[in-house]
Amino acid sequence: MLRRELLGVRSRWTADDIREAGRELAERALELPELTRGRTVAAYVSVGSEPCTLALLDALRARGVRVLLPALLPDNDLDWGEYTGPDSLTQVEHLGKMALFEPSGTRLGPDAVTAADVVLLPGLAVDARGMRLGRGGGSYDRVLARLERADAHPRLVVLLYDTEVVARVPAEAHDRPVHAVVTPSGVRRFPLA
Template sequence: MNSPKELKRELRRSALERRDALDPCWRIEASLEMAEVAKTVIDIKPGGIVSGFWPMRSEVDVRPAMFALRENGARLCLPAILDKSTIVFRELVRGAALVDMGFGTAGPGEEAETLDPDIMLVPLAAFDARGHRIGYGAGFYDRAIARLTAAGHAPRLIGIAFDCQEVPEVPDEPHDVVIPEILTESGLRRFEPPL
């Protein structure tokens, strides 16, 4: 029998193959539509902090959604990789230079203010109908969310994906963080917390 890690690896691989097969022009249109949905369904108080991510490979381009939320008064931040296990969130300011963060992504440099997000737009490779997600395997977001929660700051978590990334069931592991909401091209889905 395959271990949860092996099952996740296979689910990740197949979900990413489906995502990679999407027409690039369609992905752009879907990302823009998702931004319109985000602007209307994600409430943000003026000055509230939203973390997004700079897209890599065939990910949803979440930048239009981030900028739509900025129009609604949000301060934006992006993850910055500090080492092989830690990310923090640095403020994204208009006109500020971005630096290479590895993994094909970019983020604000060390001079940017470190922020604790109120809302986290979370990248993922795959998800199921319970809100369980598979990331890219490094655990950066699981650890960052656990650190924020332990410090008394529990951000609203919204996964960002295309519908084709849904899988029948993600194997449960103790360190996994359930994502209660996922935004896809079909809209914002909310998952009931386990009893």
């Protein structure tokens, strides 16, 4: 029910609102020490009413950061490829799911994410504990489990709109808190992550 409510709010955003929020979000994110020091960042290309990530991806790349983007596999796991600019993206229709922008170059394998210094996560909300509510497909739960199995400890940062920082989201035993949330108006850190 919470997912439907949050998606309903997002559906009222205009394309201009989304672009402006994305520009502001990129400015805030680029101030993060994690992104200043990080050499490899796993990110994603926003779709629909998600906070726009393209300005952030291009700014990271301009800084010389290696940006990895996901490609959805048939089992909902994620493979990864390198972002080298807008021309390196292709729109992929996934049966029964939304169309996604994915890297068109060489696939690096699902374990490529374990080399990231920072993982930027999509979501619908985050709560005061740092628990992230995703869309429910489980793709990023698999990423987080893969990081744990590999004993990799990148900084986990979720990108959201201001209204999506809420008091509490449902969490299950496998859920892990994020280190920070970036919204158009600022950054909030979660020390228990």
